[in-house]
Amino acid sequence: MVHRGPAARDPGPGRRRRRTRVEQGRVRGAAAPRPYASSYGPEAEARIPEQVARAVEPARGEHTHSEPPAPPAPAAPAPRTAVQRHSVRGQILQALRTALVSGELRPGEVYSAPVLGERFGVSATPVREAMQQLALEGAVEVVPNRGFRVVERCARELAELAEVRALIEVPVMLRLARSVPAARWSELRPLADATAAAAATGDRARYAESDRAFHRAVLSLAGNEQLVAVADDLHRRAQWPLTSAPALRRADLVADAAEHSALLEALVAQDLPVVQALVREHFTGADR
Structure with missing residues (x-):
């Protein structure tokens, strides 16, 4: 005797056996569901990304809860005007x-x-x-x-500026005189010549600029940018004219420029006693 499962039992007279879903699908010609995408074949698999993309794309007119796109950032103003x-x-x-x-x-x-x-x-x-x-x-x-x-300035203020400059620049120059090679000092000759040329014209403003350029170049050899900035600011203040004193004559400017050349010669020769004397003397005059 063959045992039959519950689905294969004879319902008996007067009853119709209900078809299973699989059997109903066969009758209607529907295909059975396929659980894996790989059973679709190569062409169907190629269309899967497109179907996924369409599925996540919001429908036209459909309300979404995503935030609206941020407005474009305003363009930065052209820096030409500020420059x-x-x-x-x-x-x-x-x-x-x-x-x-x-x-x-x-x-x-x-x-x-x-x-x-x-x-x-x-x-x-x-x-x-x-x-x-x-x-x-x-x-x-x-x-x-x-x-x-x-501002009205007096001789005392100028003397105080000269003293502060000497406290800063003299030790630095003496230290550089012992460590900087002669070739580096020779490179500063054009700056010393520029001060002499400006002094020869008697142009105080032109000489003031070349004078500061020479001192900046000397101090920059120390490799301390803050030192150069502070010394240059003090130097500029010392160049402002006094209230009652007359402007420096051309001979005064020429004498001051000559000290630059003499100092540079002593630095190239590494004559430390002469360097020390010239450096200290250069800051004693009220016209510096």
Whole structure:
């Protein structure tokens, strides 16, 4: 006797056996479900990524909970205007420093930014910004509702600046005289020659710039940028004219430039006693 499962039992008379789902599918011509994508064949597998992409793509008009796209970041403004303004301010600052050294801006006088702006052919804004920088340096002081007054300086202030400069620069120069080779000192000859050429013209502003350039080059051999910056600021302040003293004559500038050349010669020769004497003497004059 063959045992039959419950699905194969005869329902008996008057009853119809219910077809299973598989049998119903065969009758209707439906294919049985395939559990694995690999049974679809190569062509069907190639279409799967497209179907997945369409499935995750939101339907047209369908509401989604995703955040709206962020608005594009505003374009950064072109730096050309800022660069030009900074350049104008720097040029005005340099022009005002030259006017201070040459005595064109007289101590005790008050100058307004609009008037100076007309003189330089610019607006009052860059002039005011340059004057504020000079106020920080101690060259001018702010006069409310009027402008800027050139500071009146005395011989004592100039002597104090010379003393501070000597405290900073003399030890550094003496140390460099013992460590820097002669070839490096020879490279500074063009700067010493530039101070002599500027002194020969009697142009105080031109000489002041070449004088600071020579000292900056010497101190830069120490490799200390902060030292160079501090010494240069003190040097610039020492170059502003006094209230009552007359401007330096051409002979004074020539004598000062000659000290640069003599100092450089002693450094190249590594003559330490002469270097020490020249360095200390260079900072004793009130005109430095």
